[in-house]
Amino acid sequence: MSLLDLSRWQFAITVMFHMTFPAITVGLSVLLCVLYGMHWRTNNPVYLQMFRFWRRIFAVGFAIGVVAGIVITFEMGLNWGVYAAETGPVIGPIIGMEVVTAFFVEAGFIGILLYGDGRVQRRTMFTATVMVSLGTVLSSTWIIAANSWLQTPAGFVFRHGQFEPVDWVHAIFNPSFLWRWPHMLAAVMISASFFVAGIGAYYLVKGRALAFARRSVSIALGVAAILLPLQLFLGDHVSGAVLPRQLSKLEALEGNWGSTNKGYVIFSIPDQQAERNIAQLSVPCLGSAIAKDLTCTTPTPGLDLTPKADRPNMAAVFWGFRAMFYAALLMFGTVFYATILRLRRKLWTARRFHRFLMWSTPVGIIAVLGGWVTAESGRQPWVVFGQLRTSAAVSRLAPGELLFSVVGFSLLYLVMLAAYVVYIVRALRTGPERDHPDPAGVPRPAPHPLPQPGAVAPGPAMAGEAR
Known part of the structure; x- marks a missing residue:
C-alpha cells in the first residue's frame, strides 16, 4: 500500500470508530432531557429509572467518543500536514469554535449530569442535562460546518498557499451545510431511537422491567415515526445541494x-481497474422513473463521464450509499408496521415483532456510517473538492512507522469497541431494576393495619377469600 493509502485508511478507521458513538450519544442526550423533565414534572419513578439506566449507557459512549475525536484532530496535523497548513485559516477557527462552544459546555456540566442525581436540586440537574445535550448538538453543528466546507467550499480566496476566508457567513453557511446539518442531526436521533427501542424490546422479550421497556420502546418508536418522513425530505435536499456540484459522486453511487x-x-461488484461491473442486478426502468421519466427512456449517468484521474472509488460510494439507503428502508418499514400495531392495540403482544426490533438495534448506526462513507469516499480524489487533491495534502511520513500506527490504532479501536459492547451486554443483564428509586425495583407494599380490639382474626377460609 502507498503512503497515501495508509494515511487514508488510518483516518477512515479513526473517523468510523469515532462516529459510532455520536450516532448513539447525541440522541441519548436529548432523551435524557426528556426523561428527567418528565420525572420532574410528574414525579413518576419510572422516568427516573429510565434516566439513570440510559445515563450509564450514554456516559461510557460519550467518554470513548471524546477520546477518539481528539485523535482525529492530531491526525489532521500529523498525517495531513499539507491539508492542515493550507486549510487552517478556514478549518482551524471552525474547529476552535467547536471546542469553545461545545466541548467546554459539555465539560462544564457533565459532572453534574453524572453525579448530581440526589445531590443537587432537580432544577440544577435538569439544567445540567440540557446543557450537556446542547453541547452535543453544537458539536455536531461545527463539525458538519467544517466538513460541508470541504464538500462545497465557499467564502474564500486561495492566496499565499492557503485558503483565506473572505466571508465567514458564506464559509460556514456554505451551499451544503444548510441541509446536511439537519440531515445529520435527524440521522443520529433516529439511530439513537432504534438503539433505545432495540434494548427496550430485549426486556419485553425477557419479560423484565415491563414499565421501563414499554416506555422506552414507545418513546423511541414515536420519535422515529416523526423523524423518518422528515429525513426523507432532508435527504432529498442534501442530494440536491451536493450532487450537482459533485457529479462524480452521483455517477459512482448509481453504480453505472x-x-x-x-x-x-440494487447490487453490484465494481471493478475499478477494468471500468466494469463484475456482476450487477438492476430493476428495469426504475432509474428512469427516479429521474421523473416514466417512459423508460432516460438513462442514468455513468462514471465514464468523469476523467479517470478524478473518479472516486465506485465500490465504496455505491455500497456506502446502499447501506444507508437499505437501512433507511428497513427502519421506515419497521416504524410503519409498529404504528399499525399501536393503532390496533397489539404493540405489546407482538412477540415476533419484539424479537425483530431487538435485532434491529444497530441498524441506525449502520445507516449513519454508510452515509459518511458515501460523503467522504464520494468526494475523492479531492480533500477540498475541486481545489486540493488528497494526494497533495498528505504528509511525507516513513511508511513503516505509518503502517505500525495503522495496525496499532486498528487493534486499539477494536479492543475499545469490544469493551463497549461487553459493557452494554453486562448492563442489559444487570437490567434497569437497580436504577429504580426503590432499592427493590418496585414500590413497597403498604404495611398491614394493626388489629382493632375485639376484632376477629381471619381464619383459613377468610384468608383464602382474601387471596
Whole structure:
C-alpha cells in the first residue's frame, strides 16, 4: 500500500470508530432531557429509572467518543500536514469554535449530569442535562460546518498557499451545510431511537422491567415515526445541494460505468481497474422513473463521464450509499408496521415483532456510517473538492512507522469497541431494576393495619377469600 493509502485508511478507521458513538450519544442526550423533565414534572419513578439506566449507557459512549475525536484532530496535523497548513485559516477557527462552544459546555456540566442525581436540586440537574445535550448538538453543528466546507467550499480566496476566508457567513453557511446539518442531526436521533427501542424490546422479550421497556420502546418508536418522513425530505435536499456540484459522486453511487442503463442498480461488484461491473442486478426502468421519466427512456449517468484521474472509488460510494439507503428502508418499514400495531392495540403482544426490533438495534448506526462513507469516499480524489487533491495534502511520513500506527490504532479501536459492547451486554443483564428509586425495583407494599380490639382474626377460609 502507498503512503497515501495508509494515511487514508488510518483516518477512515479513526473517523468510523469515532462516529459510532455520536450516532448513539447525541440522541441519548436529548432523551435524557426528556426523561428527567418528565420525572420532574410528574414525579413518576419510572422516568427516573429510565434516566439513570440510559445515563450509564450514554456516559461510557460519550467518554470513548471524546477520546477518539481528539485523535482525529492530531491526525489532521500529523498525517495531513499539507491539508492542515493550507486549510487552517478556514478549518482551524471552525474547529476552535467547536471546542469553545461545545466541548467546554459539555465539560462544564457533565459532572453534574453524572453525579448530581440526589445531590443537587432537580432544577440544577435538569439544567445540567440540557446543557450537556446542547453541547452535543453544537458539536455536531461545527463539525458538519467544517466538513460541508470541504464538500462545497465557499467564502474564500486561495492566496499565499492557503485558503483565506473572505466571508465567514458564506464559509460556514456554505451551499451544503444548510441541509446536511439537519440531515445529520435527524440521522443520529433516529439511530439513537432504534438503539433505545432495540434494548427496550430485549426486556419485553425477557419479560423484565415491563414499565421501563414499554416506555422506552414507545418513546423511541414515536420519535422515529416523526423523524423518518422528515429525513426523507432532508435527504432529498442534501442530494440536491451536493450532487450537482459533485457529479462524480452521483455517477459512482448509481453504480453505472456507461450512460446506457435505464434501470436502478440494487447490487453490484465494481471493478475499478477494468471500468466494469463484475456482476450487477438492476430493476428495469426504475432509474428512469427516479429521474421523473416514466417512459423508460432516460438513462442514468455513468462514471465514464468523469476523467479517470478524478473518479472516486465506485465500490465504496455505491455500497456506502446502499447501506444507508437499505437501512433507511428497513427502519421506515419497521416504524410503519409498529404504528399499525399501536393503532390496533397489539404493540405489546407482538412477540415476533419484539424479537425483530431487538435485532434491529444497530441498524441506525449502520445507516449513519454508510452515509459518511458515501460523503467522504464520494468526494475523492479531492480533500477540498475541486481545489486540493488528497494526494497533495498528505504528509511525507516513513511508511513503516505509518503502517505500525495503522495496525496499532486498528487493534486499539477494536479492543475499545469490544469493551463497549461487553459493557452494554453486562448492563442489559444487570437490567434497569437497580436504577429504580426503590432499592427493590418496585414500590413497597403498604404495611398491614394493626388489629382493632375485639376484632376477629381471619381464619383459613377468610384468608383464602382474601387471596
